[in-house]
Amino acid sequence: MKKEIAVSLLGAALTAGVIATGSYGLSKDNIAIYEQAVALEQENGNFGFEGFAITDYPVAFYDGDHDYVIRWKDNGYLIERRRPVINSIAATAYSVDDHYEVLSPTVEKMSSFLGMMSGGSWEYEREDCVATLWHEAFHCWQLTNYRGPIEALWQGKAAENLIVEHADTNRQAVSLFEQQAALLENAVKTDDIDKIREYIAEYKRLDGERRALLSIDVTALEEYYTRVEGSARYIEASVYYRLAPESFKVNYIDNIGEYGEGSNKYYRAGMAQCMILDALNPQWKKDYDFSQPLIHLIYTELNIPQEKNF
Amino acid sequence: MIIAFTSLKEKIRRKEFTIVSVIGALILLTFGSGSGSLTINGKAVTDYSSLAPILLTVVNAICCGLSVVMSLGTIPNEYERRTSHLVWIRKIPQHRYHGELAVANILSGLASEAILFLAILIFMISYGKTGELWRLIPAYLILGINITIVSAMTSAFSIILPRPVSGAVSAAAALVGIFHGLLSILKDIIGGFAGEMIKYFLKVIPNLHGIQREAGNVLCEKPIDLHIILTGLLGAYVFGVLILVFKRKSS
Numbered sequence: 001m002k003k004e005i006a007v008s009l010l011g012a013a014l015t016a017g018v019i020a021t022g023s024y025g026l027s028k029d030n031i032a033i034y035e036q037a038v039a040l041e042q043e044n045g046n047f048g049f050e051g052f053a054i055t056d057y058p059v060a061f062y063d064g065d066h067d068y069v070i071r072w073k074d075n076g077y078l079i080e081r082r083r084p085v086i087n088s089i090a091a092t093a094y095s096v097d098d099h100y101e102v103l104s105p106t107v108e109k110m111s112s113f114l115g116m117m118s119g120g121s122w123e124y125e126r127e128d129c130v131a132t133l134w135h136e137a138f139h140c141w142q143l144t145n146y147r148g149p150i151e152a153l154w155q156g157k158a159a160e161n162l163i164v165e166h167a168d169t170n171r172q173a174v175s176l177f178e179q180q181a182a183l184l185e186n187a188v189k190t191d192d193i194d195k196i197r198e199y200i201a202e203y204k205r206l207d208g209e210r211r212a213l214l215s216i217d218v219t220a221l222e223e224y225y226t227r228v229e230g231s232a233r234y235i236e237a238s239v240y241y242r243l244a245p246e247s248f249k250v251n252y253i254d255n256i257g258e259y260g261e262g263s264n265k266y267y268r269a270g271m272a273q274c275m276i277l278d279a280l281n282p283q284w285k286k287d288y289d290f291s292q293p294l295i296h297l298i299y300t301e302l303n304i305p306q307e308k309n310f
Numbered sequence: 311m312i313i314a315f316t317s318l319k320e321k322i323r324r325k326e327f328t329i330v331s332v333i334g335a336l337i338l339l340t341f342g343s344g345s346g347s348l349t350i351n352g353k354a355v356t357d358y359s360s361l362a363p364i365l366l367t368v369v370n371a372i373c374c375g376l377s378v379v380m381s382l383g384t385i386p387n388e389y390e391r392r393t394s395h396l397v398w399i400r401k402i403p404q405h406r407y408h409g410e411l412a413v414a415n416i417l418s419g420l421a422s423e424a425i426l427f428l429a430i431l432i433f434m435i436s437y438g439k440t441g442e443l444w445r446l447i448p449a450y451l452i453l454g455i456n457i458t459i460v461s462a463m464t465s466a467f468s469i470i471l472p473r474p475v476s477g478a479v480s481a482a483a484a485l486v487g488i489f490h491g492l493l494s495i496l497k498d499i500i501g502g503f504a505g506e507m508i509k510y511f512l513k514v515i516p517n518l519h520g521i522q523r524e525a526g527n528v529l530c531e532k533p534i535d536l537h538i539i540l541t542g543l544l545g546a547y548v549f550g551v552l553i554l555v556f557k558r559k560s561s
Contacts, residue, residue, distance in 0.1 A: 007551065014544040021537035064498060065509075087505065089498040105498075113495050 026068035026079055030061045030106050033126055034070050034077070037133045040239055047238050048285040051145065054137040057093075059102040060085065064109055069101070089113050091132050093139035100140035102133055127243035135236035142228060142290060149291040154224035160262055163225075166218045168261045176210040178259045184272040185256035188279075196276060197302045200295075204304060207295070225263045227294055230270010237271055270294060277301065313397070313407060317414035321380055322421065331425040334372040338365050338429035358437045363526035365433060369426045370453060370522040374460045374484045376422050381415035381464035382477050389558065405554040412465035412553045419457035423450065430529075445529050452525040452534075455542040456518045460484050462549035469556040486511055487518030516545035 037054055046052040055072035060082075067084045070077050085096055091104045105113065111124040142150060167173055180203050187199040211219055237252040256272045259265055273294035277284040280301040288297075299306040321327060385408060387393075397407050427450050434443060463483060467476035486493060490512060497508040520538040527534045 007554075011544075011547055011551070014540060014547055017540040018537065018544050021540055023537070064494065087498070087501045089495065109498070112491060113498075116491055116495060 033129045037130045052141045057137050057140040061106045063106045093136045102136040131236040131240040134239045135232045138232045138235045146290045173213045176206050180206050182257040188272050188275045225266035226270035229267045233267040233271040234274035313410035314413040318417050321418040331422045335429040359530045362529045366526045373423045373457050377419035377460040378464050378480045381461045384411050385468045415461040419461045449525040449528045458546040459516050466549050466552040469558050486515045490517040490519040
């Protein structure tokens, strides 16, 4: 009988230990990430985009089993648990009922995912997570306020295949894009307006050549990515700069000129165009409504004549 | 414990134990030497903090596989050879008999782990980590939880299921446990019904991957998650209790 009691006690002790050490609800790390994202809004406002506020959009952290939705209310926040909206590892802006929400995996889930996919070489840091929340919140704002111009630009799904099969396989177009991206990187890295004008004039010349090589569908999708995703990456980069200035250049500036298969290169190009606009006229984004290509705003600022392609 | 030690001696005398352990140690030395061609995303993996967890992944996989193989036949063989009758006439209860045989299974798995850890010891010395060698002991004990789970699980199933079935179930459960992390991500990627099914499997099968990761954290001086270790111990406990509870017809 004593043995049975001892075995039962061991089981009870282990069960108690498992319960006591388990984490329940949203972890402190995720809450801290949300608080840091909100603190940035309080310190830096809307980064120049009038009407944009991350606190306008609920943020839902997905832990693999549930969504933990954080809503900003009356200078504080409420957290509620619900069934996952998309049940998948994805950071995205998503329409829930009558509004948009930021959906993001928890930092633990994302770290584990990226760590495993990269063999441990890619660590997802807190600043990455905060910057991602801002990126997706910006999409929520875009879709809430500028759905018309965005849908006029591209109505279909973001079709990665179209880019990979057409833009990325056209060697001449690839070579031209590489040159254009290098020019954008140079323009971002200089403060000399004459140099910027020189780079952008050359960019425009190459752009005309490149557009002639690709179908209207492909160039429209490229423009969608550049304008919509590029500006969101710009916000993401602005946030990242405030959180981790020491690694900002390596992660956001030095790779503008890199070519890669898929849509990410347009994110970088669009972000670079926003940064160039900042150098030319920091007020550019105050009334920006996504109906104009970013590069056209740059041409206007530099008095470079342009054709109306869009 | 005479039954356990007699059974353990018999296992260690078997060739497959030595062969698998020595081959495993050689594989580990090749990976750990830095001269191997292990690459991730096209980049050679040569630094200690990247290689140590990979070596533990290999040790975990080999030991779990070996534990299934060595535990699968122990109890059924006793009944087939009618050795069990020699035990019954000594009035030894069945649960104690099964328990001691399962202990022999666990100890043989831990012995193979010890042989493979010798390769990790050499790896650490070659990376100048002599001051950190003490970390091998907690890492060994944590990884030993996995071996205990797999050995106990296979032993328990071998009491009540036919050998091919218990072998298949144990091997499948060990595989799911080893790939727990990957399957957890796969569940999130594929979603839907299949994702839900994977989710439920993952809830009932011990997270061998998580325990192995914690052992790696010990070696790499990272903080450990006590919850995963305690959950693993609880899993081992449950299978241990099942060994004592499950009955088999004596003849």
